[in-house]
Amino acid sequence: MDTKFMKNVSQKKQSKEYDLHISGVAATLFGIFVAATIIGVALMYDRVGDGWSGLFVSVMMLVGIYILFALKVASQWEKAVVLRFGKFHGLRGPGLFWIIPIVDTIPSWIDHRVMVSPFAAQKTLTKDTVPVDVDAVLFWVVWDAEKAALEVENYRAAVDWAAQTALRDIIGRMMLANILIGRSELDRELQQIIDERTTPWGVTVQSVEIRDIVIPPDLEDAMSRQAQAERERQARVILGESEKQIAASFAEASLAYIDNPTALHLRAMNMLFEGLKEKGALVIVPSSAVDTMNLGAMSGMVSLAQNNVPKLDK
DSSP states (O other): HHHHHHHHHHHHHHHHHHHHHHHHHHHHHHHHHHHHHHHHHHHHHHHHHHHHHHHHHHHHHHHHHHHHHHHHEOTEEEEEEEETEEEEEEEOSSSEEOOOOOTEEEEEEEOSSOEEEEEEEEEEEEETSSSSEEEEEEEESOOOOHHHHTTOHHHHHHHHHHHHHHHHHHTTTTTHHHHHOOOHHHHHHHHHHHHHHHHTTTTEEEEEEEEEEOOOOOHHHHHHHHHHHHHHHHHHHHHHHHHHHHHHHHHHHHGGGTHHHHHHHOOOOOOOHHHHHSSOOOOOOOOHHHHHTTHHHHHHHHHHHHHHSOOOOO
C-alpha cells in the first residue's frame, strides 16, 4: 500500500511539473506583453491622452491573459487530451498548441514512452498449496491516447492492478516445480493475459519478466536435501555402470589367456614385480596364484641361497 501511495504521489508531482512548465512558457509571453504595454502607455500618454492609453492597456492585458491560459506546450513524448464543453475534441501535441480558455479543458497528458512497472504477488498459494513471493517487471506502452484517457479512470493504476491479479491467478493454477523451472513460459502466459485485459484501454504489453521467486526457508532446505540425494543416487548409478564396463573389459581380456598359460604366467609375474618394486609395499598373493607361478619353489630356493651364503667376518 505504501508503494502504491508513493507511486500516486510521484505521478501527481509529475503532472504538476508539466503544468508549471506550460504555465512558465505562457507566463513568459504574458510578461512580455505586460512590459510592452507599459512601454506603449509611456509613449502614448502625451499624444493620445489618458482615455486612449487606458483602452490600450485593457486590450493588451486581455491579450496577455488569453495567451497565459490558451497557450500550451506538449513534450515530444506526450499527447494532450482536449475536451470542449466536456466532450472529446481531439489530441494535441507534441509542441505548441492553443486552446480556448473556459471552453476547452485538458484532463490528462498521455505519455507514449515505454513504461516500466514493478509488481509482486506476496504469500500466494500455488496449486500444491505452497506460499510463494514472486516479483516481476512489466514493460508496456500506450498506443491509443484517446482510449487511455476515455475508457479507464487511471490507466496507470489499472495496468498495475491488472498485472498483479493476473500474476496471482496464474500462480494459483501452477505447481511450484513448474513455476521454478518454467519462468519463460510463465512470462509469455502473463504477457498474453495482461495484454488481453489492457488492449481495450489503448495499452499494449511488450514483455513481462519474472525477477525473483521466494519460497519458505523450510521448503528450500528440504528441496536442497532432495537435490543432494538425487546427485548421490546419480553418482552411485554412474559408479555401477563403470564397474560393469570394467568387468566386461576384464572378461574380454581373459579370453586372450585361456589357451596360453605361458602368457598368463608372464602377466602374473609382471604384476607381482610391479607390486614388489615399490618400497615398503606389502603384496598378498593367493595360494592358487603361488602354485600357478611356482612361487613357492622359487621363494624356497631364494631362502636356501641366502642361508648358505658365507657370512663375512667383521
